[in-house]
Amino acid sequence: xxxxxxxxxxxxxxxxxxxxxxxxxxxxxxxxxxxxxxxxxxxxxxxxxxxxxxxxxxxxxxxxxxxxxxxxxxxxxxxxxxxxxxxxxxxxxxxxxxxxxxxxxxxxxxxxxxxx
Amino acid sequence: xxxxxxxxxxxxxxxxxxxxxxxxxxxxxxxxxxxxxxxxxxxxxxxxxxxxxxxxxxxxxxxxxxxxxxxxxxxxxxxxxxxxxxxxxxxxxxxxxxxxxxxxxxxxxxxxxxxx
Amino acid sequence: xxxxxxxxxxxxxxxxxxxxxxxxxxxxxxxxxxxxxxxxxxxxxxxxxxxxxxxxxxxxxxxxxxxxxxxxxxxxxxxxxxxxxxxxxxxxxxxxxxxxxxxxxxxxxxxxxxxx
Amino acid sequence: xxxxxxxxxxxxxxxxxxxxxxxxxxxxxxxxxxxxxxxxxxxxxxxxxxxxxxxxxxxxxxxxxxxxxxxxxxxxxxxxxxxxxxxxxxxxxxxxxxxxxxxxxxxxxxxxxxxx
Amino acid sequence: xxxxxxxxxxxxxxxxxxxxxxxxxxxxxxxxxxxxxxxxxxxxxxxxxxxxxxxxxxxxxxxxxxxxxxxxxxxxxxxxxxxxxxxxxxxxxxxxxxxxxxxxxxxxxxxxxxxx
Amino acid sequence: xxxxxxxxxxxxxxxxxxxxxxxxxxxxxxxxxxxxxxxxxxxxxxxxxxxxxxxxxxxxxxxxxxxxxxxxxxxxxxxxxxxxxxxxxxxxxxxxxxxxxxxxxxxxxxxxxxxx
Numbered sequence: 001x002x003x004x005x006x007x008x009x010x011x012x013x014x015x016x017x018x019x020x021x022x023x024x025x026x027x028x029x030x031x032x033x034x035x036x037x038x039x040x041x042x043x044x045x046x047x048x049x050x051x052x053x054x055x056x057x058x059x060x061x062x063x064x065x066x067x068x069x070x071x072x073x074x075x076x077x078x079x080x081x082x083x084x085x086x087x088x089x090x091x092x093x094x095x096x097x098x099x100x101x102x103x104x105x106x107x108x109x110x111x112x113x114x115x116x
Numbered sequence: 117x118x119x120x121x122x123x124x125x126x127x128x129x130x131x132x133x134x135x136x137x138x139x140x141x142x143x144x145x146x147x148x149x150x151x152x153x154x155x156x157x158x159x160x161x162x163x164x165x166x167x168x169x170x171x172x173x174x175x176x177x178x179x180x181x182x183x184x185x186x187x188x189x190x191x192x193x194x195x196x197x198x199x200x201x202x203x204x205x206x207x208x209x210x211x212x213x214x215x216x217x218x219x220x221x222x223x224x225x226x227x228x229x230x231x232x
Numbered sequence: 233x234x235x236x237x238x239x240x241x242x243x244x245x246x247x248x249x250x251x252x253x254x255x256x257x258x259x260x261x262x263x264x265x266x267x268x269x270x271x272x273x274x275x276x277x278x279x280x281x282x283x284x285x286x287x288x289x290x291x292x293x294x295x296x297x298x299x300x301x302x303x304x305x306x307x308x309x310x311x312x313x314x315x316x317x318x319x320x321x322x323x324x325x326x327x328x329x330x331x332x333x334x335x336x337x338x339x340x341x342x343x344x345x346x347x348x
Numbered sequence: 349x350x351x352x353x354x355x356x357x358x359x360x361x362x363x364x365x366x367x368x369x370x371x372x373x374x375x376x377x378x379x380x381x382x383x384x385x386x387x388x389x390x391x392x393x394x395x396x397x398x399x400x401x402x403x404x405x406x407x408x409x410x411x412x413x414x415x416x417x418x419x420x421x422x423x424x425x426x427x428x429x430x431x432x433x434x435x436x437x438x439x440x441x442x443x444x445x446x447x448x449x450x451x452x453x454x455x456x457x458x459x460x461x462x463x464x
Numbered sequence: 465x466x467x468x469x470x471x472x473x474x475x476x477x478x479x480x481x482x483x484x485x486x487x488x489x490x491x492x493x494x495x496x497x498x499x500x501x502x503x504x505x506x507x508x509x510x511x512x513x514x515x516x517x518x519x520x521x522x523x524x525x526x527x528x529x530x531x532x533x534x535x536x537x538x539x540x541x542x543x544x545x546x547x548x549x550x551x552x553x554x555x556x557x558x559x560x561x562x563x564x565x566x567x568x569x570x571x572x573x574x575x576x577x578x579x580x
Numbered sequence: 581x582x583x584x585x586x587x588x589x590x591x592x593x594x595x596x597x598x599x600x601x602x603x604x605x606x607x608x609x610x611x612x613x614x615x616x617x618x619x620x621x622x623x624x625x626x627x628x629x630x631x632x633x634x635x636x637x638x639x640x641x642x643x644x645x646x647x648x649x650x651x652x653x654x655x656x657x658x659x660x661x662x663x664x665x666x667x668x669x670x671x672x673x674x675x676x677x678x679x680x681x682x683x684x685x686x687x688x689x690x691x692x693x694x695x696x
Contacts, residue, residue, distance in 0.1 A: 013219075016219035016222070019219070019226055020219050024203070024204075025201065027201075027207075027270055028204050028207060030262075031207055032215075034266065034556060035215070038552050038553050038556040049549070052519045055516045056554065057213065060523055060524075062177070062216060065215075065557075079507060080603070082508050084605050084608070085506050085607075086508065087604070088502050091607075092611065093444050093445055093529075094443045094445065094520070095442045095444075096443075097442065097645060098443070103596035103597065103599070110599055110603060129683075136683050139660070139686060140668075140686070143665075143668040144664065147672065150382065151679070154375055159313035167284060168287045168318060169321060172288060172677075173677065176291055176292075176326075178641070180680040181679075202276065205284045208266060209561055211523075211559025211561075212556050212559075213557055213559070249567065251570050252566065252570040259549075260552050260566075263552075297563075317375075320375040320379075323375075326675045327671070327676075329410050329639075329673055329674065331413075334376075335368050336364065342367055386672040390661070391661035396631065397669055404636060404639045409526070428487070429622070429623035430624050436488075436489060436491040436495075437618050437636065439492055440614060440615050444495075445524045447499070450484065451481065454483050454484040454487060454488070458487060491617055494614055495614060
C-alpha cells in the first residue's frame, strides 16, 4: 500500500466508475456531477473545499473518500502541517473510532509526500 | 471479486455463521431468527422487503449487507432497472460517502446479471 | 403533536425551505431537485420508493425525514400493515437505538390513519 | 427538565410504548422482548450491562436512550464516579460530537443524584 | 429561535457546561481543552478550522455543534457565500438526511447576518 | 486470520502508530494519551472499561477497534460467557448491520480462547 498507492487507487477507482457510469440511470449520473461541482473554487478556494471533504470523510470513516481527498488536497497545494491540523480536527470531532482511519491516512500522506 | 463472488461470499458467510451459532448465547440466536423473519412475505412482498434491506444497508454503508441483499433481491426477481433506482434513492439519502459502496455494488450486480 | 401534526409539519417545512431556497447557491438547489426526482415512479412504483426513503430515514434516525416519508407513503396508498412491516425491517437493521424514533413514528402514523 | 425529569420521562415513554405495542406486528414485539432480556443479569451483572447500554447510547448519540440507561444504571447502584468514568469512555470513543449529549446527561445525572 | 437565538444558545451552553465541569473527572476536562485547542490558528487559519468543524458537525447531523461553529465562523469573518458553499459540501457528502439540519442552519445563519 | 491474528494485528498496529506518532502534531499525541487513560482502572475496573470500549466499537462498527478491545478484555480476564453477553448487548443496540462485525469478532474470540 506504500509508495505506489496513489496510482493503484486511481486505476481501481476508474475501473469501477466505468462500470457504474455505463449502467447507472440519469439520477446517479447527475449526483456524480454535483459531487464534482461542489469542490470547484468559488467564494472558498478549492484547497479549502478539499480540506472540508477530507475532514467530512474522516469523521464518517470512509478510507476511500479520505484517500481521494488526500490526493486532491496535495494537488491543491495543502502542506503536511495543514493536513495534520485537519486530521486533528477530524480526530477531536469524531473520537478514537477515527484512529484506525487516521493511521492509514498518515501512512498514505507520508507516501504522497515522499513521492514528490 | 468478479464472476464467482456470489459463491465465495456464501461460503465465507456460512463458515463464520457456524462459528457464531455454535458459541452464541440464546439472545443472539433469537436475534438472528428475528432478522430472517423480518424479510418474509407479508403485507409487503419479499422483493420489496429485500429492497428495503438493500437501501438500509447502503445508507449505513455495509458492503457485506449490501451484497447479501443484492443476491436476495435478484432471487426475488428484482430487475437491473429496479435495483439501480433503489441505488439512486440510497445515494441521494446517504450522500457521496455512499459512492465507494455504490461502485462495488454496481460491479457485483453486473456480475450477478451476467451469470444468469 | 397528535391530530394536526401533518399540517403543522408541512407549514414549518415550507417556511424553512423558503429561507433556504432564497439564499442557497445553485449546487444546493440542484441537490434538492435530484432529491425530489429520486422518488418519482419509474421501474419501481412511487409507493415502493417512499417506503425505501422511510426505512433509510429510520435507520439513519431522522424524525423529520421519517415524518415526511410517512405522509408521502400514505399519499401513495401504503396501508398500516405495510408501514408496520417496513418499521420492522428498519428496527431489525438499525437496532434498539431506533426505538425512540419508532415510537414517535407509530404515534404519527396512528394520527394520520385516524384523520382520514 | 431538572428535578422531575425522571417521572415525566417515564410517563411519556409509557404513553408512546402503549401506542406502539397495541399496533405493532409480532416481529416488533419480539424485538422489544429481546431488548429487555439483553440487560438481564447473567455472566455479567445487570449494572455492567446497563453501563454498556449507556455508553453505546452515548456514542450513537440518542438522548432518550442515554436517559433510560442512566435511570437503570442508578437503579442497579452505579455511583456518580462510575457513571462519569463511563461518560469519559463514551466521549473519547465518540469525540466532541458527543459533547451536547454529555452536557445534558450530566444535568440529568445530577438531578437524579439530588432526588435520592 | 429567530433573532436572538445566538444569545439564548450561548447562555444555555454556559449553564450546562458549568454543571459538566463542576462534576466531570480530569479526563473529560482534558478532552474539552483539546477540543478548544484543535481550532486555534496554526498552519491553517482559525476561519478554515471553524469551517472544518462546521462541515464535520453537519455531516454528523448535530444541530448544536452546527450552531456553535456557525457563530464561530462568523466571528472569524466567514461570509454568507463562503458558508453556503461549505453547506453545499456538507449536503453532497452527507446526503438528503442532512437537509433538516441544513434548513435550520440557513435560518440561523440569516438571523446572524441580519443582527450585525 | 485465524490462530495468529493477535500477533499480526499487534505488529501492523505498531508499525502504523510509529508513522503517525513521528509525524503528528501535539494535539493528536495528546488525544492518544487521553484515549489510553480513559481505560485505566478507577471507580470502574479496567475489565469493565474494556467491555465498554468493546461494545462502543461494535455499535460503531469498527473491526480494528473491536479486535483491539477483544484482546484487552481477555488480558483483563473477561470470559467467553461475559464477552458473548457484551456482544449480545451490542447486537441489540446496533441491529443487524452489526452482524458481519459480530461474525468476525466471534471468529477472533474463539482463536484467542484456543491459543491460551
